[in-house]
Amino acid sequence: MTFVISSKLFAVLLSGAVAWTTLAYAPALHAAEEKALVVRFYDDPAGFDPANIFRIENENIAFNIFSGLTSYDSKTGKIIPDLAESWETKDNLTWTFHLRKGVQWQKGYGEFTAADVIxxxxxxxxxxxASPYASELAGVDTMEAPDPYTLIIRLKAPNGGFLHTVANYHQGQIVKKEAIEAAxxxxxxxPVGTGPYYLDSIDVNSRIVLKRHEGYYKGPAPIATLDFHIIKDDATAAIALRNGEIDVLMRQSKEEQLQILKEAGFKMNHVDNYASSLKVMNLSDPILKDVRVRQAIAHAIDYAAITEAIAPSLQGTATSLLMPWMEVYSKDAPTYGYNPEKAKKLLAEAGYANGFVLKTLGTSAQGVTEQQQFEIDYLSQVGIKMELELVDTPTFNQRRNKGDFMTASRLLPAINPDMILFSYLHPSNIAPKGLNGARYDNAELTAxxxxxRAEAEPKRRMELYAKAQKIAMTDLPYLPATSSNVFWPSKPEVNVVTINYLAQVNFWEVTK
Incomplete structure (x- = not known):
């Protein structure tokens, strides 16, 4: 086995300050152990092609099969090197990536090079x-590889967040041409990637088996086999964990089950505030186009109280489209505390002293949720009658994507702040072209x-992001309702189940 050690790390090792077992690549030292980890997978798999993948559970599989030029630190969410050892840019317009040498593809497809990225x-x-992620790479102008381990990408416009675009997520995951053609x-x-695990077998009705990639550039993972069992019902999955049939629950979304498992002594692996859940308000509606109405709705609902009553472990309150752990998050944007009297005053100023009917699009499969029941009650106290329009899930998705609703809901799982701001606020993405279901168009915010995104000077860049958040939260096309917490309960002997801010786990880090 060959270890590649940076000069800085080598110097530390010589000083005796760091033991081999504390190195980032330490899992490789335990590679001889043939351990298996049984993991609950909570839905029918939908495939693992990065160009068309969707849903978090499938993305967890792909995240461990593929690699990107960059990736995300499991704990902090910060960009870290992956297939690219280093990179540089002077203007956020031309990016030069220096690729790792000797990285091996799974299943005997040879060495990774810049040609694979292109x-x-x-x-x-x-x-x-027909990739839904094509727009993420639309800013690329040219790509060239002066040698197999150097990649130069020129963009059409400067993009300070481009390292997110090339990360190990969706469009950033690198595939092998020959493997794609053979499939x-x-x-x-x-799927064939360069990540720590490869797909060994799959039964779409019951089981997905991953085996460790012995040629992974960081060294083989501690766990030899990841055995995903498809268990859709949360209560059934909790029983399986308690009975010792599985080691880890990929997601437990029932508050009562979490408490039972916690009291039974299972580990509560979790990440807090990974995404905002939004109430999307369609500004083409004659009532909601008035910002005072949107602000009144925000003041009328006590989301902190709802969260505490329904799911204090699984939810928190959200105050922005961006999460507090994001580098560009600003505390200076307006927030809307529970204030029914202020809500009534704003409604009266907007000409709706006697209230109005607020139609909300939902799914018949989900029915009337507990949160919606609370919202109905809170809004009624300021004169707003909330009516639910429940449709089947395909119709819900179709209408939401078209912007055919008065209000709807959407979760914002994204680690790249630009992806959120541009997808949901930029006029080029107004539904049905993109995710801007609010049909929001503010020239000042767009500029x-x-x-x-183009600014290279850090201080000025932060000022611009703060200004954008202030405008967005003043105009309020989207009302941040709750923040989501993700739990993966496990047996006590399972270690380092670190859920990142995309609700994914890097199983190369997991030990048992």
Whole structure:
């Protein structure tokens, strides 16, 4: 086995300050152990092609099969090197990446090179691929590889957040041309990457088995086999953990089950505030186009009290589209505490002293949720009658994507602040073209987020992001309702189940 050690780390080792067992690559030292980890997978798998993948549970599989030029630190969410050892840019317009040498593809496809990156990105951009993530790479102007381990990407416009675009997530995950071609129309079920695990077998009705990639550039993982059992019901999954049938629950979303498992002594692996849940308010509606009405709704609902009553472990209150752990998060944006009297005053000023009907699009499968019951009650106290329009899930998704609603809901799982701000606030993404279901278009905010993404000077960049958040939370096209916490309960002997801010686990770090 070969270890690649930086000169800085080598110097530390010589000083005797760090033992081998504390190195980041320490899992490789235990690779001889043939351990297996049984993990609950909570839905039917939908495939693992990075160009078309969706849903968090599938993304957890892909995250451990593939790699990106960059990745995310499991604890902090900060960008870290992955297939690229280093990079530089002077203007956020031209990016030069220096790639790792000797990285091996799974299943005997040889060594990773810059050509694989260029192929992967071109594949996402190809209309024939029909990738929903093509827009993320649309800013790329040219790509060239002066040698197999150097990649130069020139953008059409400066983008200070480009390292998120090339990270190990969706369009940033690198595939192998020969493997894609060999898979044909079965590509989503035959993923081949450079990550710590490869797909060994799959039964879409019951089981997914991953085996460790012995040639992984960081060294083989401590756990030899990841055995995912498909258990859809949360209560059934909790019983399976208590009976010793599984080692880890991928997601437990029932408050009562969490408390039972906690009292039974299981580990409560979790990440807090990974995403905001929003109430999307369609500004093309004649009532909601008045900002006073939107602000009145914000003051009328006590989300802190709702969260405490329903799911104090699984939820928190949200005050922004961005999360507090994001580097560009600003504390200076307006917030809306519970204040029914202020809500009534704003409604009267807007001409709705006697209230109005607020129609909310939902799914018949989910029914009327506890949170919606609370919202109905709170809004009624200021004269707003909230009516639910429940449709089947495909219709819900179709109408929400078209912007065909008065209000709807959406979760914002994203680690890249630009992805949130541009996807939900930029006029080029107004539904049905993109995720801007609020149909929000503010020229000042648009100019601000465009300038922020292009700005190379850190202090000025932070000022621009703060300004953008202030505008967005004043205009309130989206009302942040709750923040989501993610729990993966496990047996006490399972260690380092660190859930990142994309609700993913890097299983290369997990030990048992």
């Amino acid at each position: 192929y992967s990105y071109k594949r996402v951009l190809d209309p024939q691929t 044909g129309n079965q590509v989503r079920w035959k 601000t987020i465009e300038a922020a």
